[in-house]
Amino acid sequence: MFNDTITATATPPGSGAIAVIRISGKKSLDIINKIFFPVKQKSKLKPYTIRFGTVKDQNEIIDEVLVSFFKAPYSYTGEDSIEISCHGSLYIQQKILNLIIKNGARLAAPGEFTQRAFLNGKMDLSQAEAVADLIASESEAAHKTAIKQMRGGFSSELQNLRKHLLSFISLIELELDFSEEDIEFADRKQLKELIENIKKHLKKLINSFELGNVLKKGIPVTIAGEPNVGKSTLLNVLLNEDKAIVSDIAGTTRDAVEDIISVNGILFRFIDTAGIRKTDDKIESLGIKKTFDKIEKSEIVLFMVNAGDKKAENKILEIQQKTKNKHLIVIINKIDETKPEILTGNLSKKNIKYIEISAKNKINIDKLNSLLAETVNYSSLNNNDTIVTNTRHIEALQKAYNAAERVSNGLEINISEDFLAQDIREILQHIGEITGEVTSDEILANIFANFCIGK
Amino acid sequence: MFNDTITATATPPGSGAIAVIRISGKKSLDIINKIFFPVKQKSKLKPYTIRFGTVKDQNEIIDEVLVSFFKAPYSYTGEDSIEISCHGSLYIQQKILNLIIKNGARLAAPGEFTQRAFLNGKMDLSQAEAVADLIASESEAAHKTAIKQMRGGFSSELQNLRKHLLSFISLIELELDFSEEDIEFADRKQLKELIENIKKHLKKLINSFELGNVLKKGIPVTIAGEPNVGKSTLLNVLLNEDKAIVSDIAGTTRDAVEDIISVNGILFRFIDTAGIRKTDDKIESLGIKKTFDKIEKSEIVLFMVNAGDKKAENKILEIQQKTKNKHLIVIINKIDETKPEILTGNLSKKNIKYIEISAKNKINIDKLNSLLAETVNYSSLNNNDTIVTNTRHIEALQKAYNAAERVSNGLEINISEDFLAQDIREILQHIGEITGEVTSDEILANIFANFCIGK
DSSP states (O other), X not given: OOSSOEEEEOSOSXXXXXXEEEEESTTHHHHHHHHEEESSOOSOOOTTBEEEEEEXXXXXXXXXXXXXXXXXXXXXXXSOXXXXXXXXXXXXXHHHHHHHHHTTOEEOOTTHHHHHHHHTTSXXXXXXXXXXXXXXXXSHHHHHHHHHHHTTHHHHHHHHHHHHHHHHHHHHHHHHHTGGGTOOOSOHHHHHHHHHHHHHHHHHHHHHHHHHHHHHHOEEEEEEEOTTSSHHHHHHHHHHHTHHHHHHTTTOOOOTTOEEEEETTEEEEETTOHHHHHSOGGGOOOOHHHHHHHHHHOSEEEEEEETTOTTHHHHHHHXXXXXXXXXXXXXXXXXXXXXXXXXXXXXXXXXXXXXXXBTTTTBSHHXXXXXXXXXXXXXXXXXXXXXXXXXXXXXXXXXXXXXXXXXXXXXXXXXXXXXXXXXXXXXXXXHHHHHTSSOOHHHHHHHHHTSOTTO | OOSSOEEEEOSOSSOEEEEEEEEXXXXXXXXXXXXXXXXSOOSOOOTTBEEEEEEEETTEEEEEEEEEEEOTTSSSXXXXXXXXXXXXXXXXXXXXXXXXXXXXXXXXXXXXXHHHHHHTTSSOHHHHHHHHHHHHOOSHHHHHHHHHHHTTHHHHHHHHHHHHHHHHHHHHHHHHHTGGGOOOOSOHHHHHHHHHHHHHHHHHHHHHXXXXXXXXXXXXXXXXXXTTSSHHHHHHHHHHHTHHHHHHTTTOOOOTTOEEXXXXXXXXXXXXXXXXXXXXXXXXXXXXXXXXXXXHHOSEEEEEEETTOTTHHHHHHHHHHHTTTSEEEEEEEOTTTSOOOSOHHHHHHTTOEEEEOXXXXXXXXXXXXXXXXXHTOOHHHHSOOOOOOOHHHHHHHHHHHHHHHHHHHHHHTTOOHHHHHHHHHHHHHHHHHHHTSXXXXXXXXXXXXXXXXXX
16 A cells, blocks of 8 residues: 555546546545545545535635545545535646645556555556547547456456466476476376467467557558549548538547547548648559558558549559558549449459449548448457557566467477476466566556546 | 535645545545545544545555545534645546545536635635635736735725615615605705715725736837837847746736736736847837737836937837836936947926837836836835725726716715615615625526636
8 A cells, every 4th residue: 555645636637627647546535534524514525525615724614625535445446535526727736736735645647556456466567558549539449449358358268278277387386396206296287288279379469460550549540542533522422421420529639630530330541631631632652662651551441432433443453452451432423423434343253342433522432431340350249358558568478379380389398397387387377467567667667658637 | 614525636736745525515434434544543534634644545555645624604614614734646536526526516617615615604705706816816906906805904994885885775765754744854964975985995995006007917118210220139138137037927827929927016017028028129010000000008118228329219209109108217228338428417398208228238127117116106005905806896896986976976966865865875885795794696606617627
């Protein structure tokens, strides 16, 4: 447990109807009793109840507030905690914070409340990290992943792997104690099976990272095509259709030249659209080199052609050659103006996905959205599989996997117990790094520095 | 009471550690019971306690939250109310709001919670308005004024005036009923005394407005002086000294060409300092016309001269002539470089306030700050007098005063009861407009439209 008491505003920075100031630590009750004066009675604050009253500095009334008390260990941090709900003026927030500090608390560092929750055993490290992910979540997919991790889904999976390994390592370490007698306590066949199982499991988690990462940031999409095929019109239509959702998550940071939309709960990130948005289609050249740089960075390529373009088919085949490792969707635009000159049967034959639309008259835009969502039909999203989204986790998982592979190979060639034990211990360590059973101050400092203050 | 149930995020817009979503109205409990699942037990939410659990949409967990229940009439709005404290992701806030709306609430209009508090008799109109002032308060003085008004100080003063008038008007109306018999129920001498008292009181409140307004916006200050006297250096020193306080109230709107500092809890607003800050002192001309425009708008003029300027005294006398209705402070700068050539005794004789400083070496800046604060020694700030800060109130007070003056004159010339009664009723009406006893939907709509959503 910690000796000092911390405080911070927990609500978003700025002015609003109300703001919430948190205090956590041994002196929480002491401090609140010095500055808070309930209207009804001067009796002790009861845990998990709300009291109305005034915050005073000497005789000066600073605000009328609501105060809640959370008693250790049943609080977020595991310590005695107080939440003050005051009027959301910045002046008042600052004044109350200063008053709390004057009475014996100090300003909390970023993430310090959650760090205490971790160090007091209220959650493991991957759960603590999920709290930050949850706050930053901008889409259904990111939100789902974070909340599952925060509620301990990922942790219990890892604990499970650990438990099995721990029973084996104790047997192997027993063999080491009796090494001169050459006894095998640990059944090598069972161990081999377990390791293969663990490898499979780790691999699955590692593979989920690519998806996890993409879900967090949005799936990169490029709109390509010759000048005057309607790229900017399409972009505007897609963005406007989605206006509600985009403004819902307003205030989030994103690259200035990128636009993000959310379709069926999945974020799509349109790469380098500044050019498309600013310039008139007519003056924007195909810019071969630049376009292919963009395509390289994207997962989905929307290639636009005019319905009336008689040479479109060749262009499509050419782009298909250059986007073999991408999802290509051909968009045949302006079907309201001209009869399509493209034999779509040919596209089907070559397994090229296409859709006929009018960006200007918003024909088939819904279908295009469905096609986008369906193209990234990540099955993991729909079942309950864990998706790894954290770079620190993926590194640890990769290291655990490598150690597991060494165990696996070692078993093949009947390696000695001490090498085996060492590699198994390494798997355990790397898994333990994720949940925080094995960790260093440096790692902790790094993790919590990325939190916002007040969490 | 209202039939519909309203909801909104009450904390500042944006993403943070936590956010608070409010629900108020008859269906509050109904709605929360449909979407909130306490971890511990499924029993009813008890008033004024906090429960931990999950918010779910069907089977999908949206967040882990704390829920508090405020039972009518002991809540802010006077209705059953719920506060949900969730993780501060914008996505989650939006998702929970949508879920609440889907279950029967509607999004609250700006200020609608406070409007309900007013209409349900939890506070009068001037108190409701003070809530908005309190949230917007940026300085100690503005904060003090708002909190006093919110706690009903202003209202009880007005109620007091009303009460006395009401007893008189009933007597005068009785006279009207018996008008043919020419009986005086209301003692004219007492009425005259009362009216004079009321006039005095109203006048005091009206006079306080100028101060109130200035306290809200900051007291306008101009820095004037010839080129190269150190105006920009002084401005920077004043602003930097005050850096902490200014950044405390960051995010507030202010005119781009104005700088605001807070000295002893009073805001000072430096007018049109853009020129001073951007241009080098040397190239900035005295700009006679422009300078005097600035001085015209300000309450305090800081006139800077160089300590070594032998002609300074004449310049000072000239500026004194042109700033007779202003507070003039002469700043003798660069006392670290040269011996002052100014006979300060002459300034004292002419009652000119002056101070010798070095802006560059920050000599006597503290003293200058004290001098500033002392120059606006508004005694009202230090005693408990009410300060009127609201334009609507000042208009009503002015109208009430005019009616009181008519009563006063009417009493002189022994006017008939019906005219007297009409004028007294007008005083009552205008006072009632402030507290909301007499009001119209239009006035209410106007007032609450200026609130933020969620309050």
